[in-house]
Amino acid sequence: KKAFLGSQIRRLHTKEMNEEQLSSLKVDQKRLMEDLHYTCQWGTGEKWGEAPTETGMARLALSDTDKQARDWFVETAKELGCNVTVDAMGNTFAVRPGLNNDKPPTFAGSHLDTQPTGGRYDGILGIHAGIEMLKVLNDNWVETQFPVGVVNWTNEEGARFPMSMSASGVWAGSIPLEVAHNLREVHPGTATMASELSRISYLGNTPCSYTAMPMAAHFELHIEQGPLLEITNKKIGVVKGVQAYKWLTVKVRGRDTHTGTTDLKSRADALLTASKLILHSHKLATANGALASTGILNLKPGSTNTVPGEVTFSLDIRASKDETVAKMIDLVERDFPKIAAGEDIGALNEGCTPGLPLTVSITHDFDSPATYFHQRCIEAVNEAAHATLGPDGKSLVMEMTSGAGHDSVYASKRCPTSMIFVPCRDGVSHNPAEFTKEEDCALGAQVLLQSVLRFDRQRE
Amino acid sequence: KKAFLGSQIRRLHTKEMNEEQLSSLKVDQKRLMEDLHYTCQWGTGEKWGEAPTETGMARLALSDTDKQARDWFVETAKELGCNVTVDAMGNTFAVRPGLNNDKPPTFAGSHLDTQPTGGRYDGILGIHAGIEMLKVLNDNWVETQFPVGVVNWTNEEGARFPMSMSASGVWAGSIPLEVAHNLREVHPGTATMASELSRISYLGNTPCSYTAMPMAAHFELHIEQGPLLEITNKKIGVVKGVQAYKWLTVKVRGRDTHTGTTDLKSRADALLTASKLILHSHKLATANGALASTGILNLKPGSTNTVPGEVTFSLDIRASKDETVAKMIDLVERDFPKIAAGEDIGALNEGCTPGLPLTVSITHDFDSPATYFHQRCIEAVNEAAHATLGPDGKSLVMEMTSGAGHDSVYASKRCPTSMIFVPCRDGVSHNPAEFTKEEDCALGAQVLLQSVLRFDRQRE
Numbered sequence: 001k002k003a004f005l006g007s008q009i010r011r012l013h014t015k016e017m018n019e020e021q022l023s024s025l026k027v028d029q030k031r032l033m034e035d036l037h038y039t040c041q042w043g044t045g046e047k048w049g050e051a052p053t054e055t056g057m058a059r060l061a062l063s064d065t066d067k068q069a070r071d072w073f074v075e076t077a078k079e080l081g082c083n084v085t086v087d088a089m090g091n092t093f094a095v096r097p098g099l100n101n102d103k104p105p106t107f108a109g110s111h112l113d114t115q116p117t118g119g120r121y122d123g124i125l126g127i128h129a130g131i132e133m134l135k136v137l138n139d140n141w142v143e144t145q146f147p148v149g150v151v152n153w154t155n156e157e158g159a160r161f162p163m164s165m166s167a168s169g170v171w172a173g174s175i176p177l178e179v180a181h182n183l184r185e186v187h188p189g190t191a192t193m194a195s196e197l198s199r200i201s202y203l204g205n206t207p208c209s210y211t212a213m214p215m216a217a218h219f220e221l222h223i224e225q226g227p228l229l230e231i232t233n234k235k236i237g238v239v240k241g242v243q244a245y246k247w248l249t250v251k252v253r254g255r256d257t258h259t260g261t262t263d264l265k266s267r268a269d270a271l272l273t274a275s276k277l278i279l280h281s282h283k284l285a286t287a288n289g290a291l292a293s294t295g296i297l298n299l300k301p302g303s304t305n306t307v308p309g310e311v312t313f314s315l316d317i318r319a320s321k322d323e324t325v326a327k328m329i330d331l332v333e334r335d336f337p338k339i340a341a342g343e344d345i346g347a348l349n350e351g352c353t354p355g356l357p358l359t360v361s362i363t364h365d366f367d368s369p370a371t372y373f374h375q376r377c378i379e380a381v382n383e384a385a386h387a388t389l390g391p392d393g394k395s396l397v398m399e400m401t402s403g404a405g406h407d408s409v410y411a412s413k414r415c416p417t418s419m420i421f422v423p424c425r426d427g428v429s430h431n432p433a434e435f436t437k438e439e440d441c442a443l444g445a446q447v448l449l450q451s452v453l454r455f456d457r458q459r460e
Numbered sequence: 461k462k463a464f465l466g467s468q469i470r471r472l473h474t475k476e477m478n479e480e481q482l483s484s485l486k487v488d489q490k491r492l493m494e495d496l497h498y499t500c501q502w503g504t505g506e507k508w509g510e511a512p513t514e515t516g517m518a519r520l521a522l523s524d525t526d527k528q529a530r531d532w533f534v535e536t537a538k539e540l541g542c543n544v545t546v547d548a549m550g551n552t553f554a555v556r557p558g559l560n561n562d563k564p565p566t567f568a569g570s571h572l573d574t575q576p577t578g579g580r581y582d583g584i585l586g587i588h589a590g591i592e593m594l595k596v597l598n599d600n601w602v603e604t605q606f607p608v609g610v611v612n613w614t615n616e617e618g619a620r621f622p623m624s625m626s627a628s629g630v631w632a633g634s635i636p637l638e639v640a641h642n643l644r645e646v647h648p649g650t651a652t653m654a655s656e657l658s659r660i661s662y663l664g665n666t667p668c669s670y671t672a673m674p675m676a677a678h679f680e681l682h683i684e685q686g687p688l689l690e691i692t693n694k695k696i697g698v699v700k701g702v703q704a705y706k707w708l709t710v711k712v713r714g715r716d717t718h719t720g721t722t723d724l725k726s727r728a729d730a731l732l733t734a735s736k737l738i739l740h741s742h743k744l745a746t747a748n749g750a751l752a753s754t755g756i757l758n759l760k761p762g763s764t765n766t767v768p769g770e771v772t773f774s775l776d777i778r779a780s781k782d783e784t785v786a787k788m789i790d791l792v793e794r795d796f797p798k799i800a801a802g803e804d805i806g807a808l809n810e811g812c813t814p815g816l817p818l819t820v821s822i823t824h825d826f827d828s829p830a831t832y833f834h835q836r837c838i839e840a841v842n843e844a845a846h847a848t849l850g851p852d853g854k855s856l857v858m859e860m861t862s863g864a865g866h867d868s869v870y871a872s873k874r875c876p877t878s879m880i881f882v883p884c885r886d887g888v889s890h891n892p893a894e895f896t897k898e899e900d901c902a903l904g905a906q907v908l909l910q911s912v913l914r915f916d917r918q919r920e
């Protein structure tokens with residue numbers, strides 16, 4: 001398979017291909033799906049259907065199963081003739097040389113880690129579409145103008161180490177390496193990202209930085225994770241940007257007391273207060289056209305007959321505009337301490353016995369401002385989508401904004417970037433039953449391939 | 461020290477003692493407190509003050525530290541001349557023979573297990589007061605009419621295995637042995653009560669039953685765990701009964717989804733719903749003069765950017781009357797499923813975006829109806845309190861009902877029972893800073909000693 005690199009026979013150069021030749025390069029749907037399901041043997045999650053592929057995934061970042069999937073990625077890319085570089089955050093860059101290798105590669109990128117109750121497509125599809133791209137180029141003896149590559153970013157989910165897109169964030173210079181290295185597991189444990197990178201042998205020597213590993217562009221195929229494409233009967237989303245989001249940790253401090261001997265007015269019940277705060281955050285989100293979500297909640301001491309004295313919970317706030325997120329944070333920081341102290345905001349206390357005052361402290365853990373992708377990449381995706389779907393397929397393409405964060409957010413800070421979305425069933429993601437049809441996976445992979453090639457041949 | 465049993469010299473018989481002789485038998489405050497703090501080396505918890513004894517306790521039932529405290533109890537009781545029996549629930553009965561050993565002993569009982577963030581007095585004081593009683597009897601060559609004993613009941617707290625008073629419940633025939641043996645740890649783990657009893661060598665051969673180990677009466681000294689004695693400047697509470705309580709587990713089922721791509725109306729957010737249910741339970745408690753408390757809450761999957769699809773929480777409901785608890789349960793079972801389904805009960809949904817319907821299932825884990833103690837034992841405690849405090853101390857004694865459950869609840873189903881309460885600082889319990897003054901501990905122990913002796917000498 002490596003033969004193409006040395007061979008001079010019938011080699012096609014992207015710059016010299018006509019539109020017909022270019023569009024005739026096609027991903028292999030069967031191979032793509034077989035590869036994808038093959039790697040889902042590492043970190044298989046909850047079963048949701050009868051078929052062996054009808055299970056979710058539980059492949060937390062830097063776990064043993066993540067290492068197995070990474071090893072497969074490295075070996076496969078090497079077999080396909082790529083040079084593989086691992087950086088100090090475990091980001092793994094597989095580069096297929098081009099005609100001219102003095103300039104940075106054009107990348108297809110995504111991630112192999114999943115949520116604890118994740119699916120087989122979020123992130124995984126994007127990596128497999130990148131590998132499929134390399135296979136199509138090799139099979140067809142295509143030589144690109146400049147190198148092209150596939151990158152697997154570390155801990156995109158932020159599910160195990162509580163900053164999403166943390167390793168692309170370090171690459172972009174937005175998150176300090178030490179901060180990311182010292183991130184601790186979200187569920188009680190002693191591991192940090194650095195200790196786990198080292199444990200699974202993915203703490204690379206190359207600095208994690210856009211200067212050490214520059215990119216000409218970054219394209220990412222991903223499932224939409226929301227319902228819009230499905231509802232509107234579209235096949236391809238051309239992603240123009242990503243909404244803003246912030247992650248906070250809220251700690252409520254009250255007092256442990258006996259549930260049977262402490263009357264309601266003598267309590268400082270941290271869980272009752274947390275319940276009010278979570279409900280209030282939902283009301284604020286409703287009033288401001290934002291999203292507010294709590295995915296993690298821990299309490300102390302955790303005994304049926306002890307009123308909890310301490311509750312800690314995560315708060316994920318999102319909106320299309322930075323100003324809306326900022327306003328939500330202001331309202332949360334204004335109202336939460338007052339509610340904890342006993343003030344009746346939004347009639348939360350109606351019908352309640354007033355208790356003792358509690359305190360709240362709020363820390364800011366992660367911030368991803370609204371992102372706007374690059375016009376040139378958006379156009380490359382648009383062209384690729386229309387070339388793929390043909391003249392009758394115009395109505396199947398839609399420009400859209402992503403509700404979820406992606407490594408493309410940080411990539412876009414340092415190189416032209418855009419994304420391709422494909423529909424997923426019922427818009428459901430971060431769920432074992434997450435599902436995208438095989439033909440839609442292949443369609444997305446085809447648009448990815450075409451986007452990368454179209455971008456490459458327009459480069460100077 | 462065992463000598464008194466065989467010796468015939470100057471032995472005092474309870475039946476023959478006059479009031480003066482009886483009242484002159486006195487506990488040793490210093491020895492009592494030294495013993496208590498000595499055993500608190502096993503399972504020492506959070507520090508709250510400067511002195512070495514100013515820490516809480518974390519001695520969960522059947523843990524390694526519980527075993528150490530139990531071993532001390534067994535050895536100490538044997539040294540004091542007792543016969544020790546361990547039953548199939550690990551309940552440990554230390555019996556000091558009397559003049560006539562054909563009838564069951566009069567017991568002082570309590571427990572050595574604690575909450576995860578418990579104090580040094582809840583349960584522990586009652587056991588040490590029992591041991592101190594044995595020492596006073598030995599020191600003074602007292603021979604009781606019938607045997608007297610001290611019993612350490614297993615898992616009174618219900619903090620580790622989620623049924624309070626579970627082992628006295630089995631003894632009373634109220635909880636089947638298999639149910640108690642198969643109780644699983646509340647925090648994810650695989651241990652059951654049976655496996656832990658066996659592991660720490662406290663799975664005794666004697667059946668756990670009031671027929672195998674009958675009691676003539678059960679007296680229990682305990683800290684009040686509430687504020688009433690302190691607020692009213694009393695020293696001794698004569699406990700007439702215990703309020704009713706029930707423990708439920710509530711499971712809310714929604715759907716795991718992405719926090720960034722799922723709009724509020726497409727969510728089935730199990731934690732938002734649980735927050736409403738917890739708030740509602742507090743409102744129901746307020747409206748019905750009851751208590752409602754949630755001490756444990758677990759959610760799945762536990763990731764910042766996944767809306768939780770499942771939440772499980774405990775609900776502890778209490779009231780002085782059985783009817784009130786029953787009404788609360790009815791209301792909870794009526795309202796919870798409706799609230800989860802989206803109905804607006806008690807204006808909880810005001811200002812909220814309606815989401816998808818969720819479901820709720822409720823299981824009943826534990827039920828302790830209102831308990832009324834035995835008139836004869838209540839009188840023995842009253843007499844003992846007045847004998848201890850003297851004619852001027854009348855105003856320091858108060859009859860009261862317990863807010864907390866105690867092993868005396870189940871003991872009272874099979875033998876005459878009453879309890880003695882002493883004040884604790886700020887009424888705080890199930891908290892590391894739980895505190896009772898040394899002189900109050902000693903006063904309580906003195907009333908316990910006098911209660912047991914007075915009961916013994918009135919027996920026929």
Ligand SMILES: NC(=O)NCCC(=O)O
Nearest residue numbers: 156157164404405720765
């Ligand atoms: N795509 C994806 O689910 N990323 C996780 C980051 C986020 O929370 O949006």
Ligand SMILES: NC(=O)NCCC(=O)O
Nearest residue numbers: 260305616617624864865
């Ligand atoms: N005394 C005490 O705290 N017992 C635990 C049982 C209860 O929950 O009331």
